Amino acid sequence: MNRHLVSAAIVVVAAALLGGCASSQATYVDPGSTRTLTNVGEINVQDWNMASEAMINSLIAKHINSGNLKGSGPDGRAVLAISRIVNNTSIQIDTDILVKKIRVALLGTGKVVADITAGLGGPEDPLAAEAKREAQFLGTQKVASRPDYTLSGKIIENRTRQGNKSESTYVFQMALATRDGLAVWEEEKTITKQGKRSAVGW
């Protein structure tokens, strides 16, 4: 009798323990934390975060906070347009992951506005571009014809392998140019990762 009770208890406890281990549920993680997945051969969320943080801090500290920003936009804000961001890596990436963070941060400074009617691949917002053209044609309001600044950049990759260790380096380069084509701010952020296989976190 006692033996049966003990056996039943063991089965129940084992089932409870295994039930906890076999969980395959997806969990939410803070994308701004270090709990996101990282691997050597790709640009992961943490890498984009680190690159954008470095660019934003540098741009604010070296150009905006120093009082060098000159603007012709509303309330004297500088008008920024995004130029070409070259992906020189072996992986397919959407550079907007980086550019959008920088744009959001610059808009948040209260010193910069983004022109989404100007772009190399056509306007980001075609309706806004049409409205701007119309306003310029009718002369109903003062519309800046050219952005004060353009932001361009390049992402470069370098891979190395030694024994069973592999290393990936991603170099993020960005430049801010005036209407005259002069670069008034430049920054480079290098992120290097080493590993034997995909790993979680750092």
Added chain:
Amino acid sequence: MNFHPVRVVATAALLALLGAGCQTVNTTETAQPAFQRNMVSEKRVITDSSLARKVQIQGVNVSEGPGGFLKVQVELQNTTRSYRRFAYKWEWFDKDGNLVDGPASVAITRQFEGKESLFVQGVAPNATVRDFRLKLYENAR
């Protein structure tokens, strides 16, 4: 003194193995620096005493540029003799104590050698920011 050769070799090998993971840093600087840091008094809340023992805050200095953006620089030191990883994150607050969030408020991973000190810098996301908080994280895995 009578040294057994096997013991001597074994001890040397053990010391070499122990020392292999440690790489410390020697630094030099001017005795009278040309700059004067605006050091601020800080309040520390330590919940991870293990991390606080390994990564120590040496000083915090704050400045403000012509644009009115707060700039904070914190000097950290690796008090151990081994290579350490840690992460930090800035939080910014306006004059009313409200959090001013932005894309740059993310955890940044840094590494330093044994006994090395380094600076981490943060710039406020806009000119309304009047206060800050620095969070330090230890590698949990």
